[in-house]
Amino acid sequence: DAKTTQPNSMESNEEEPVHLPCNHSTISGTDYIHWYRQLPSQGPEYVIHGLTSNVNNRMASLAIAEDRKSSTLILHRATLRDAAVYYCILRGLGEQLIWGAGTKLIIKP
Amino acid sequence: DAGITQSPRHKVTETGTPVTLRCHQTENHRYMYWYRQDPGHGLRLIHYSYGVKDTDKGEVSDGYSVSRSKTEDFLLTLESATSSQTSVYFCAISSPPPNTEAFFGQGTRLTVV
Numbered sequence: 574d575a576k577t578t579q580p581n582s583m584e585s586n587e588e589e590p591v592h593l594p595c596n597h598s599t600i601s602g603t604d605y606i607h608w609y610r611q612l613p614s615q616g617p618e619y620v621i622h623g624l625t626s627n628v629n630n631r632m633a634s635l636a637i638a639e640d641r642k643s644s645t646l647i648l649h650r651a652t653l654r655d656a657a658v659y660y661c662i663l664r665g666l667g668e669q670l671i672w673g674a675g676t677k678l679i680i681k682p
Numbered sequence: 683d684a685g686i687t688q689s690p691r692h693k694v695t696e697t698g699t700p701v702t703l704r705c706h707q708t709e710n711h712r713y714m715y716w717y718r719q720d721p722g723h724g725l726r727l728i729h730y731s732y733g734v735k736d737t738d739k740g741e742v743s744d745g746y747s748v749s750r751s752k753t754e755d756f757l758l759t760l761e762s763a764t765s766s767q768t769s770v771y772f773c774a775i776s777s778p779p780p781n782t783e784a785f786f787g788q789g790t791r792l793t794v795v
Contacts, residue, residue: 603780604780605780605781607783609784615788615789616772616787616788616789617725617774617784618786619783619784619785622781624781660724664779664780665779665780666779666780667779667780668779668780669715669727669730669740669779670715670725670727670774670784671727671741672717672724672726673724674724
């Protein structure tokens with residue numbers, strides 16, 4: 574079973590920041606927090622991952638709580654192309670990606 | 683884009699027939715995965731490989747077998763297709779987990795009639 578909890582869906586306005594939450598209260602010390610997204614009719618796409626510190630890349634930022642029991646994916650300026658299902662996944666040593674249902678992000682023009 | 687190709691992209695087959703899906707990579711990644719995705723759901727792991735001839739089962743392996751005779755190819759076989767195996771199948775590649783990203787193919791839509 575997936576070890577994360579995400580809202581089923583979220584809405585945001587175009588060109589505004591989006592904060593996608595993820596709870597993972599049973600996270601272990603060696604679990605990395607991964608985020609992927611899946612656009613309609615496409616394969617999943619890697620977004621970002623981190624262990625303890627906040628991470629930034631060209632697509633997004635990942636804010637990890639100090640106790641690591643939750644994290645937030647931040648899209649700084651959402652566009653219509655960011656409409657997708659976003660998955661938060663924990664991945665430990667030797668473990669494979671176990672997917673939950675994710676959050677469907679709807680971007681309103 | 684990562685060099686990962688799935689074939690065929692679409693297939694319709696009859697119940698009871700064997701079906702083989704192919705995943706080909708040009709990235710020399712050690713790990714390869716087969717997932718299935720059903721409407722409204724996340725991906726479920728069928729089988730994965732951590733090296734040539736090294737494979738292991740995932741969450742939903744019943745009715746499926748895999749083979750990896752060389753680094754670049756990972757084959758998924760439905761030994762006797764059933765309607766419950768109608769799904770979209772995704773292949774993925776990665777370096778050893780957990781601190782690595784996975785790259786996914788575009789998927790194969792399989793319909794068993």
